[in-house]
Amino acid sequence: MGGVRVLVGTRKGAFVLTSDEKRAQWDISGPHFGGWEIYHLKGSPADPDRLYASQSGGWFGQLIQSSNDGGVTWEPVGNEFTYDGVPGTHLWYDGTPRPWEFKRVWHLEPSLSDPDTVYAGVEDAGLFRSTDGGQEWMELPGLRGHDSASAWQPGAGGLCLHTILLDPSDPARIFIAISAAGVFRSDDAGKTWRPMNRGLRSEGIPDPDAEVGHCVHRIAMHPSRPNVLFMQKHWDVMRSDDAGESWREISGNLPSDFGFPIEVHAHEPDTIYVVPIKSDYEHVPPDAKLRVYRSRVGGDEWEPLTNGLPQRDCYVNVLRDAMAVDSLDSCGVYFGTTGGQVYASADAGDSWTPIVRDLPAVLSVEVQTLP
């Protein structure tokens, strides 16, 4: 029987939510790794029962867990993330050089074709890859070796590599995004990288249209159209039609163009979703109303989606990795909040229901559509 599996990472453990295709009744298992911060967990597209989870905490550092049964049981795998060579320095908040130091894994991106290959985006920003199911991790050093790297500075959440997009049409092409450096693209499977930030404009940096230094919060693509990218930047929602070579703003009529996640409908490449947040000072929804905004025309024109979402006294945030879609015929959309709710829509956002209301603060949401 088909269905969906929603993988939720929280400040105090991981939860696995499952349902059949109706998405009306949910089974909730967890917490897995209770007490640990689970920044992200994600399943392999090549083997849906193979999951990877990033488990970390202030006391005991970083662990990676792997499951071969869809999250019922887990095994710790390798947790050694050592930068290649002499790490060098990036800029600290105060502008002084600071040696690269591994903090945690923000994002795990399993290969599209091999369950044993998985990428890890880490803080301080770097990209690692394992080809043996997570036992050993090797840095792809070309990214941190980019000429601009010594000038990268952390965003408020740290100097984190938080987004990894693998191009389904070209195994050699990878996009990554770093706060606060921006988007980079590799066309040779991660050996060399180019910044992809032309068209971005950020008032918070000395040169607003600099090649590098933008606080990109999230990028997204539809697998059928990998040259089109959508971006939620610190401020501004952006679009690229040339694989990141240039960007244009599509914020249009959004009530605020600050926010964190951005997602694309599973079957409509020009239907996109964002969750506007009031400002970088106030990480809460505008007017205390939790609204997902949907554009059906690839940006600029947005409609609020409110049915089933709190429309008063709401002061939660939705973090950058905490939104995902399923690929059932009627596309499901999911997001989690810092208030511990996971909301689901089985009708592409027209109506919403909380699957669960009182989890720890949600850090990430991923969805698997099961055969």
Next chain:
Amino acid sequence: MIRVVLPAHLKNLAQVHGEVQLDVDGQATQGSVLDALEAAYPMLRGTIRDHVTKKRRPFVRFFACEQDLSNESPDMPLPDPVAAGTEPFLIVGAMAGG
């Protein structure tokens, strides 16, 4: 035989209950006890001390015989009652938020 008490999170990770008992080659020091612990429970590598530098993680403490040994040299012999197995070596998550 050295007795080691792990914090709850690491007991769960190592799937142990109660104390861990270790045979340590040579003199019992922080370093040799942690080497033996990580050899017996490889999943603990990196959680107590850094993989490469072997430096204690900042929010991990080492106690024994009512003393804080956290800042002692990893090569310093542990107290005799720990080496004799009459007192445990305690690995503790510091009281520092969470």
